[in-house]
Amino acid sequence: xxxxxxxxxxxxxxxxxxxxxxxxxxxxxxxxxxxxxxxxxxxxxxxxxxxxxxxxxxxxxxxxxxxxxxxxxxxxxxxxxxxxxxxxxxxxxxxxxxxxxxxxxxxxxxxxxxxxxxxxxxxxxxxxxxxxxxxxxxxxxxxxxxxxxxxxxxxxxxxxxxxxxxxxxxxxxxxxxxxxxxxxxxxxxxxxxxxxxxxxxxxxxxxxxxxxxxxxxxxxxxxxxxxxxxxxxxxxxxxxxxxxxxxxxxxxxxxxxxxxxxxxxxxxxxxxxxxxxxxxxxxxxxxxxxxxxxxxxxxxxxxxxxxxxxxxxxxxxxxxxxxxxxxxxxxxxxxxxxxxxxxxxxxxxxxxxxxxxxxxxxxxxxxxxxxxxxxxxxxxxxxxxxxxxxxxxxxxxxxxxxxxxxxxxxxxxxxxxxxxxxxxxxxxxxxxxxxxxxxxxxxxxxxxxxxxxxxxxxxxxxxxxx
Numbered sequence: 001x002x003x004x005x006x007x008x009x010x011x012x013x014x015x016x017x018x019x020x021x022x023x024x025x026x027x028x029x030x031x032x033x034x035x036x037x038x039x040x041x042x043x044x045x046x047x048x049x050x051x052x053x054x055x056x057x058x059x060x061x062x063x064x065x066x067x068x069x070x071x072x073x074x075x076x077x078x079x080x081x082x083x084x085x086x087x088x089x090x091x092x093x094x095x096x097x098x099x100x101x102x103x104x105x106x107x108x109x110x111x112x113x114x115x116x117x118x119x120x121x122x123x124x125x126x127x128x129x130x131x132x133x134x135x136x137x138x139x140x141x142x143x144x145x146x147x148x149x150x151x152x153x154x155x156x157x158x159x160x161x162x163x164x165x166x167x168x169x170x171x172x173x174x175x176x177x178x179x180x181x182x183x184x185x186x187x188x189x190x191x192x193x194x195x196x197x198x199x200x201x202x203x204x205x206x207x208x209x210x211x212x213x214x215x216x217x218x219x220x221x222x223x224x225x226x227x228x229x230x231x232x233x234x235x236x237x238x239x240x241x242x243x244x245x246x247x248x249x250x251x252x253x254x255x256x257x258x259x260x261x262x263x264x265x266x267x268x269x270x271x272x273x274x275x276x277x278x279x280x281x282x283x284x285x286x287x288x289x290x291x292x293x294x295x296x297x298x299x300x301x302x303x304x305x306x307x308x309x310x311x312x313x314x315x316x317x318x319x320x321x322x323x324x325x326x327x328x329x330x331x332x333x334x335x336x337x338x339x340x341x342x343x344x345x346x347x348x349x350x351x352x353x354x355x356x357x358x359x360x361x362x363x364x365x366x367x368x369x370x371x372x373x374x375x376x377x378x379x380x381x382x383x384x385x386x387x388x389x390x391x392x393x394x395x396x397x398x399x400x401x402x403x404x405x406x407x408x409x410x411x412x413x414x415x416x417x418x419x420x421x422x423x424x425x426x427x428x429x430x431x432x433x434x435x436x437x438x439x440x441x442x443x444x445x446x447x448x449x450x451x452x453x454x455x456x457x458x459x460x461x462x463x464x465x466x
Contacts, residue, residue: 003073015109031105035089042081098221098329152213166197215280224325258299265292270400316371323436324360356433371443
């Protein structure tokens with residue numbers, strides 16, 4: 001048995017089979033069980049490692065050859081598999097509260113498996129094609145059957161598709177300059193194409209207009225799942241590019257450009273979030289700012305520290321986004337809108353969802369004692385050492401995100417609305433949102449719990465992790 005068959009082919013088949021299940025709860029439980037099993041297996045029996053059970057010896061080979069190409073998941077990808085499928089199990093189980101398991105769980109498993117395949121394929125340039133296939137298969141996840149696609153969904157498909165030719169052509173130009181780039185003109189052309197490709201793929205400013213549009217049009221839980229998954233794998237794909245080309249990773253202007261782009265995304269996302277009157281748009285601009293924070297972490301001169309900060313942010317981010325999106329889906333199902341004016345005082349009728357929405361938002365933007373705070377604080381301090389103006393802009397962006405969160409809080413608990421306090425959430429919603437909030441506080445109070453699991457992430461990269 002090989003690792004690609006277990007962590008790529010099996011979830012692809014499982015996702016297809018789940019489409020045939022007739023009931024939402026069956027789909028949610030089955031998808032959660034599949035994801036938990038894959039995460040547990042990756043933790044207990046990583047590729048190329050041998051486990052003994054009495055007289056039996058179990059080993060999973062890392063490599064599978066497909067049409068002359070290698071698909072390989074080695075022991076260095078163990079933590080990625082644990083984290084990705086563990087986070088997937090959390091999101092799939094959360095569909096019991098959001099009520100969208102029939103769409104999110106089957107296609108979510110398929111998309112996750114394709115994105116895992118993008119990490120495993122060799123040569124790594126084929127990852128661009130797998131990411132594009134995952135983009136196309138995420139369309140049924142984001143749109144109801146019979147519904148016309150909105151502008152956000154169309155732009156999502158167009159922008160992600162436009163990234164592929166730029167990245168592939170840049171990879172073709174760079175194929176002969178891995179060690180000693182002598183042709184400066186060729187390098188400049190490839191760098192421009194690569195920059196354009198990743199600008200579309202990562203939705204850097206001003207190419208992220210589709211994110212707030214999509215957050216207005218589609219189910220908040222489906223949007224949250226997609227926006228927690230695609231930026232992460234796109235960033236890892238970009239880090240693979242940097243790891244493979246020495247002239248790129250050793251270039252001083254590259255880290256400066258990366259830091260500038262990260263700050264631009266964080267500042268614009270934070271400022272726009274402060275002025276939104278739609279919960280989905282606040283959610284969207286906060287995610288834009290989060291992508292900027294990941295770019296800032298990757299731009300640190302101390303690569304080991306930068307990669308650890310980059311990967312340490314993944315679990316708190318996924319948990320906070322899940323709690324936030326789950327809470328928004330409660331309000332959307334009841335009020336059919338996420339406009340703040342229509343939700344004034346709604347915390348009195350849905351207090352658990354309101355608490356989940358506010359704490360999910362605040363945990364993501366660095367509320368003390370909650371999940372993202374230790375890493376954001378360390379990143380801010382490191383940024384202040386490197387560039388004081390950059391640290392100031394980091395603070396301005398954080399202030400904008402805080403204003404957006406506080407505006408939502410004030411509107412939801414508006415005392416002028418004379419409605420009695422009563423919890424109208426279903427018991428599944430109370431339990432899942434409550435557990436998510438407890439998890440956010442646990443990750444913030446005890447961040448060292450994740451250290452043994454996440455410290456080996458930089459080993460994924462041959463040069464950047466050193």
